Amino acid sequence: MSQVTTTAPEEITEERTSIAVPLGAGAITALVGFTSTFAVVLSGLRAVGASPAQAASGLLILCFTQGVAILVLSFRYRIPITAAWSTPGAALLAGTGLVTGGWAGAVAAFAVTGLLIVITGLWQRLGALVAAIPVPIAQAMLAGVLIPLCLAPVTALQTSPAVVVPVIAVWLALQRFAPKWAVLAAFATAAVGTGIDIASRDRHLDLASMVPAVEWTAPQWHWQAIVGIAVPLYIVTMASQNIPGVAVMRSFGYQVPWRPSMLVTGIGTIAGAGAGGHAINLAAVSAALAAAPSASPDPKRRWIAAATAGMTYLVLGLASAALVTLIAAAPAGTVETVAGLALLATLAAALTGALSDPGHRIAGLVTFLVAAAGTTFLGIGGAFWALLAGLAIRRFLPSAD
Template sequence: MSSLARIRALAPPSAVTAGLIATTVGVTSAAAIVFTAARTAGADAREVSSWMLALGVGIAVTTVGLSLRNKAPVLTSWSTPGAALLATSLSGVSMEKAVGAFVFSAVLTVVSGLTGWFARLMDRIPVPLASALLAGVLLDFGTGLFAQMGGHFGIAFPVFALYLLARRLLPRYAVVVALAGGVVASVLTGGWHLERVQLSLAQPVFTTPELDWKVLISVGVPLFVVTMASQNLPGVAVLRTSGYEVPISPVLTWTGVAQAVLAPFGAFGLNLAALTAAICTGEEAHPDRKRRYLAAVWAGIFYLCVGLLGATVASLLGAMPHALVLAVAGVGMLATIESALTGALSDPKSREAAVVTFLATASGVTLLGIGSAFWGLLAGVLTTVVASMARRRTTPSMPAARPVTASSRTPERTSV
């Protein structure tokens, strides 16, 4: 095989393009949320770049390794809903305690992979409640998009309008188009601070984990539940819908191990990708389904580049107008919020519990130092239990079956 043929075999243009698109969509739709989460935890510029480095390295290692091992497009990503949860629940939490919650969430993921009780655990948490929890967590991001129109209409509205237009014409690039339009609009309004942009490689910053039971319950447990329910579950569905029967327990185990190792550097959540994974599993990635794993491999390589340039990415996000960051984060979450609300209200029997979960989570209430995500889930479970007891009490008991005797038996008919 010639060198050119070998290169084309390892880097088919369609697979490379699909990997680049998946990475671009993943970064542009969620990097702003990761940046916000890090800032909420009190991270400085060096720590923000370390977060990006750890996440980029973690995604690259797990994506490339698992895809080559299974010969399937196993694309991993950072937990976007998890980042949104952190952005609303890490206020006042030290970086050491936050990292402790990241490690705790990773340990739960490893245990779920080693024991195989992921499916059983998810069965105990009804999907409508998990969806309602996610919707409540993301509510602030959705409303933030429209709140910015009050004082920054010239930036927020073009982002929203271009997103709607691109969703109809170029749905795969909707967030990218919205971001590009927002950048142009913000440049015209003079909101950029380009003097803050620094072209440099990211440097790892180690933070010693500190275990605080309140933070573990209010941050670590909801981070694990949201990531498993809103990222890993649909990620598995994407793979299986595309015809890839990948053993899930080893995948969860390795993503959890990678997160645990990289958590002190800022890797708050690693999981199966869902929306961006679909880009690498479709026919556009490669006409041969058995070769589509190359698209995921190239996506992992591009994520590694993003991680290595984490300082540049972080400084670029810092130079962006805050209104643009919130607007892009808002449109990046619209599809996820829509899916979460649809799942929350899908079952009439769980609808009341889902609404309770959504409202309690969205309220932002903090009790005993524990955030609203935990209490929202607890309130939803309590509502489900009470409703189930009420239904059992009001269901009339079935009359005892009458013994079948020879005289009561209906004569059988012979079919012709």
């Protein structure tokens, strides 16, 4: 006589709960990553010459490539590896502005950035060379390019106070009571303010432009764009995202497969460049949301959270065109305000890293000032010259050794 085994209701409930926790953590990981910095991405792409449609395409392809990268790495290695777009890189683009070749020149630089990331995975010495750049110098360059963006909420008060004041007020209130949702709440407030502004002026949104679409651009190869965008974008992506991302994962007991991660994110960057994706990389801050114990008490099941984040990004990408359409109709300075508020914490961390070491303080300060000035020379943006200036000052001054 066969014996029938049954599962207790308590065990079924526990199993469902164990799956629900990482699924929820993964969805939150993607939502926080998307809503907290998508405005920065759009600002960066528009600054280097993208049209609204091309910027929407860039946001869409970034969601797609990083979502696929997360799924490939998390399923293959069964650890919660998450990818993200390069937020510092997007901020760098916003500070760089138009380059030789315009948008097509920037697209070529994006592809070169991806190629450099691939080479980093294949050639260990290049990764070591980037890691050898003093952290204060890299952080100072980042802080310098962030300054104009973080000043946007202040300058926008003069142009659109009716919308900007509530955005800042909501962001400040959430910073005190629920910091994780502060940027999302600020964007929601901006969206409401934009809706009221559209209604009051009897304007209408272009519904046709809200359909997601990929806009491919043929790259134009100009050495000024490659030096002025690709090199700083690669360095800031490695120093501010990939290397810290590995450290974050290590803090939770996970060893990131370095070469496969660089190959997957580098190839993803190359594949998305023509559609406007500037760079994808290992997640740093948001990586903790999927790798921490809150994602699952069992470390072996946290990869489910990462995989869920990857699938959520694929869905969120479909909203890119609608977001760009809404932003295009917003009062002047609205999206810049949201982007600036989203980057304040990054700016604070970058300034701390740039000036905390007395041995690098002068070199870091010079790097910061050159990057903040944003001066273009020989068709190359200020971020590249800031990096060179900081390294030269560090080598020249005895106190910096």
